[in-house]
Amino acid sequence: AQSVAQPEDQVNVAEGNPLTVKCTYSVSGNPYLFWYVQYPNRGLQFLLKYITGDNLVKGSYGFEAEFNKSQTSFHLKKPSALVSDSALYFCAVRDMVDSSYKLIFGSGTRLLVRP
């Protein structure tokens, strides 16, 4: 069965410091991986995705994520956090062998960037 784990309910960082939001996944085939961000009272916004190719994927707002097949991880990173990055972040996976195109989401990680 497909699954996604976000082991941290909340991540706290100081503005200007690097941030990492962790994600691990389990699929039977090869994964398509996604990160979404949700600001208060708003829908999810797409940040970036991994399909194939380079393991380091760059996305919106200066975020990037590194795909690690051996560790089945897809951690979200940013070199220098902003207070405005504070939001709820979701990792999601789709198994390529799954004929349904649904995404399986993690439980979310709340990022709090303090000034």
Added chain:
Amino acid sequence: GAGVSQSPSNKVTEKGKDVELRCDPISGHTALYWYRQSLGQGLEFLIYFQGNSAPDKSGLPSDRFSAERTGGSVSTLTIQRTQQEDSAVYLCASSLGQVGYNEQFFGPGTRLTVL
């Protein structure tokens, strides 16, 4: 251009009543998804439509839930005989074509409260 829109934004209903939630996907997107986000939880897949193919209903939690997509565009999610555990934010998303790595674009959601 216009994004995914959902209506109503908020719906309060009494236990046992039926509700209808509407989703207008991005023009030209052939794939449409419904998800549910309960308080403090991640997103739970409900149903997926792709063009004229039979929908994937595997995520619907009970036979009280149903969805239609008319003319390959607008979709309606219907919950009959609502229960308090149905209280959640219902999110609709759409994406291009029949390719599993296309990102999904989410609407702002409908917050359903069952009293």
